[in-house]
Amino acid sequence: MNLEPLDPTTLLAPVDVSDNRPALALVDAVIEAGPYDATWESLSRYRAPQWYRDAKFGISLHWGAFSVPAFGNEWYPRTMYRRGTPTFDHHVATYGPHDRFGYKDFLPHFRMEKYDPQAWVALFKRAGAQFVVPVAEHHDGYAMYDTARSRWKVTQVGPERDVMGDLLAAVDQAWLIAGASTHRAEHWFFMNGGAEFDSDVRDPAYADLYGPALRKEMTPTERFLEDWLLRTVEIIDSYRPQILSFDTGIEEPSFEPYIRRVAAYYYNRAVEWGRDVVINYKWDSFAPGSAMFDIERGTMAGIQSDAWRNGTSVSRTSWGWVEGQDYKDASELIQELVDVVSKNGNLLLNIGPRADGTIPEEEAALLEAVGDWLAVHGEAIYGSSPWVVFGEGPTAATAGSFTDAAAAVYTAEDIRFTRMTEVGHDYVYGIGLVRPQDGRMRIRSFGSDSRLVDRPIIDVRVLGSREQSEWTRTGEHLEVVLPASELAGPGGAVVRIELAPEAAETRIDFFHGLNL
Numbered sequence: 001m002n003l004e005p006l007d008p009t010t011l012l013a014p015v016d017v018s019d020n021r022p023a024l025a026l027v028d029a030v031i032e033a034g035p036y037d038a039t040w041e042s043l044s045r046y047r048a049p050q051w052y053r054d055a056k057f058g059i060s061l062h063w064g065a066f067s068v069p070a071f072g073n074e075w076y077p078r079t080m081y082r083r084g085t086p087t088f089d090h091h092v093a094t095y096g097p098h099d100r101f102g103y104k105d106f107l108p109h110f111r112m113e114k115y116d117p118q119a120w121v122a123l124f125k126r127a128g129a130q131f132v133v134p135v136a137e138h139h140d141g142y143a144m145y146d147t148a149r150s151r152w153k154v155t156q157v158g159p160e161r162d163v164m165g166d167l168l169a170a171v172d173q174a175w176l177i178a179g180a181s182t183h184r185a186e187h188w189f190f191m192n193g194g195a196e197f198d199s200d201v202r203d204p205a206y207a208d209l210y211g212p213a214l215r216k217e218m219t220p221t222e223r224f225l226e227d228w229l230l231r232t233v234e235i236i237d238s239y240r241p242q243i244l245s246f247d248t249g250i251e252e253p254s255f256e257p258y259i260r261r262v263a264a265y266y267y268n269r270a271v272e273w274g275r276d277v278v279i280n281y282k283w284d285s286f287a288p289g290s291a292m293f294d295i296e297r298g299t300m301a302g303i304q305s306d307a308w309r310n311g312t313s314v315s316r317t318s319w320g321w322v323e324g325q326d327y328k329d330a331s332e333l334i335q336e337l338v339d340v341v342s343k344n345g346n347l348l349l350n351i352g353p354r355a356d357g358t359i360p361e362e363e364a365a366l367l368e369a370v371g372d373w374l375a376v377h378g379e380a381i382y383g384s385s386p387w388v389v390f391g392e393g394p395t396a397a398t399a400g401s402f403t404d405a406a407a408a409v410y411t412a413e414d415i416r417f418t419r420m421t422e423v424g425h426d427y428v429y430g431i432g433l434v435r436p437q438d439g440r441m442r443i444r445s446f447g448s449d450s451r452l453v454d455r456p457i458i459d460v461r462v463l464g465s466r467e468q469s470e471w472t473r474t475g476e477h478l479e480v481v482l483p484a485s486e487l488a489g490p491g492g493a494v495v496r497i498e499l500a501p502e503a504a505e506t507r508i509d510f511f512h513g514l515n516l
Contacts, residue, residue, distance in 0.1 A: 001094050003068075005105040012151045014208045020226045027233055027265055034268025038260040043290035046267060048307045049276030051177070052243070052292075054383040055130035056341050057374070059367070060181060060245075060311065060350040061167075062319035064138050065158065067355045068106040069094070073318035074352070077103045077140040081193035081201060102200030103191070104209055107142060110158040115357025117163075117170040123359065125174055127367035128374035130382070132171045133179035133243050133348060134164050136235050139190040141209050145180075145239065149231055152209045159357075168239055179243025179278075180235050184228055186249035188212050188220040219254045229258045236266050243278045245294065245311075245348075251285040259285060280309055280348075282401075299336075300343045301399035303386045310340045312404055313350035314366050321352040327362055330369035330490035331434075332407050337370070338431045338492075339397055341381055342390040342416035373491040376464040380429035380494045384418035387428050388452050391416040392445050395433075412436035415443055426499045429463075430478075432492030439482050441495055446478035459498040462486055469495075 036042050066076045071094075072087045079087035080103060095101040124132055137143045143153040145164040154163050168178040192213040194201025201210045212224055220228075236244065244266055250259055263279060263286070270277040279291035286293075294309045314333065315325040337347045349370075351363045374381060393414030397403065410433040420427045430443045445452050460471040462482055470481040478497070486493040 001069075003095065003101070003105065003109055005101050006108055006157075008205065010108075010157075012156060015148070015150055017149050017227060017230075018223075020223075020230060023230050023233075024226060027229070027261060030268050031261065031264045034264070034271055036264045036267040036271075038257075038264040040260065040287040040290060043260065043263050043267070044287060046279075046290055048278060048292050051276065052131075052278050052346065053307050055177065056346050056381050056384070057129055057337060057370075058131035058133060058177075058179070058243075058346065058348045059124045059127065059129040060132075060348050061134040061353060062138065062313075062350055063135065063163075063353045064140060064144060064320065065103070065106040065110040065142050065355075066138070066140065067321040067352065068109045070322045070355070073322060074138065074320035078190050078193065081191055081199060083193070083197065098194060098197070098199035098201075099203075102194070102206075103140065104152075104200060104206055107152070107157045110142075110154075110355050112154075112159040112161075112163055112353075112355070112357035115159065115161075115163060115166075115353075117167045118173075120167065120353075120359065121170040121174045121176065123364055123367055124171075125176065127371040128378060129176065129349075131177035131179055131243055132167070133181050133241075133245055134167055136164055136180045136182050136239075137231070138183045139186045139247075139249075141184070141187050141190070143231075145235065147231065147234055149227065149234065150208065163357075165239065168241070177242050178239070179245065180239055180241040181245035181247065182232055182235060183247035183249070184231060185247065185252075185255065188224045189214050189216040189218075192216065219252065225254060225258050228255075229262055232262050233265055236269055240269075240273060240275070241277075242270075242275055243280065245280040246282070246285065248282050248296075250281070251283040255285070263290060280311075294348075296401045297405075298401040298403040299339055299397050299399055300345065301396075302343060303390050304344045307344055307346065309346045309348055310336065311348040311350065312336060313352075314363050315352070316405060319350055319352060321354050321360060325360075325362070327366065328404075328407065330366055330373075333366060333370055334373050334491035335408070335410060335433050336404070337381070338416045338433065339391075341384060342386060342418055342431070344386045369490050373489070377431070377491070377494045379420070379463055380418050380431055380496070384420050384429070387417040387419040389417060389445065392443070393433070410434050413442070415441075415445075417445070424501065426501060428497045428499065430495040430497060432494070435487055435489075435492050436482070439487055441480045441482055441493060442477040443480070443495065443497075444477045446473070446497060447476045448473055449475035453499070455500045455502055457497055458500050459496075461496045461498075463494040463496060 080091040146155045146162045171178040191210045280294040317326045340347045397408045414433040416431045465483040
């Protein structure tokens with residue numbers, strides 16, 4: 001591929017961020033003035049807002065200059081400098097030696113000339129998403145927003161527009177919730193492979209992009225940690241995201257005091273704005289209860305008392321755009337959503353736009369398919385809460401992170417449950433993960449011999465059908481005949497089961513006696 005290298009004469013001079021003391025003093029002033037201080041005890045008073053618990057489904061985006069080479073995955077800027085890797089060899093063969101064409105040289109070719117944020121958001125709404133969380137900066141150090149702390153940003157190099165700001169404005173105009181995700185924490189070592197041979201990582205002229213490029217055995221310097229904090233604060237103040245997500249890297253112990261300061265600052269700013277906000281974190285970087293836990297590409301084993309999130313992607317290959325993606329199918333994405341929601345979680349589903357600003361057709365089609373299913377069956381998802389058990393059936397998804405490499409092979413016997421209580425109505429939804437071939441959905445948890453149900457069933461309906469549902473109940477199961485409209489298509493059918501109202505004391509005694 002014949003790409004022209006970066007013209008250094010087009011760049012602004014490096015930004016001087018050597019003295020962070022005035023900016024840090026302003027951060028501490030906000031912390032001191034607000035209800036939250038930078039201690040885990042104070043931060044643990046946080047509670048996930050109800051709107052986030054109800055929303056259930058959102059879209060994230062991995063976009064950036066790594067989508068120009070579109071090879072391997074979004075870690076191209078790291079692996080291209082690691083000798084002996086396929087990406088290193090591909091880079092040399094395609095673009096030439098690293099001292100002549102490095103990662104910086106991809107940035108001008110990330111132009112997003114076909115970018116239409118309003119069209120993107122319209123697609124996200126059709127997909128049924130309630131919130132949108134783009135990556136503000138990945139590990140590569142290239143800011144997808146207008147930062148005052150770096151010249152390596154989309155407003156200066158590449159699109160020459162604030163692509164994240166434009167997207168979040170479109171999100172807000174569409175009455176969706178706007179968020180932002182920062183992955184900068186691992187930048188301190190990310191390009192360190194280029195320091196081991198003759199590459200542009202060694203060139204002092206570009207140290208503000210590639211640096212500090214330390215060995216991973218070391219720890220981040222105080223200057224890097226201060227810069228990480230202030231870049232995060234800048235995102236908070238400039239864009240006011242109601243969801244702030246952190247990727248891996250901040251679990252490194254040296255980040256701990258800076259994490260507490262960022263969280264206190266964000267929560268206090270949210271109080272000033274009069275908005276309820278959410279922080280999502282991975283691994284053990286936050287104290288329990290101080291933010292919302294995020295599993296990457298995985299699930300929980302059962303119902304969680306606290307709300308949580310699964311961040312996954314439409315592809316197994318890469319979070320960002322690459323050629324030859326290994327895409328999940330629509331049924332698998334719907335199964336992931338249903339499984340997560342049944343366990344008191346939210347699903348954040350990622351797509352990877354191309355460098356020209358278009359969303360790949362395969363990814364748009366997957367979002368449309370999820371949206372079509374939610375348009376019919378969303379009653380069982382949005383605003384729901386867990387039932388007594390999350391589900392039934394012979395197949396269990398592997399719990400933990402990074403478990404989606406091989407999809408669980410569900411059967412028509414695998415069902416998940418959610419619950420919705422309205423004035424005078426108590427609904428439980430049996431959500432099939434696979435549509436039964438014989439057209440009959442059998443739910444063992446609602447058989448007359450089940451210990452999980454202590455009240456009469458007063459109505460059974462199949463979502464999406466206007467016909468009166470045909471159903472029978474035996475000791476073994478509740479059997480529901482599905483209409484023809486619910487026998488085909490991605491995802492499974494949903495049966496709404498209405499239970500007779502229960503007295504408050506009966507409910508307390510019943511749940512107390514169950515080992516959940």
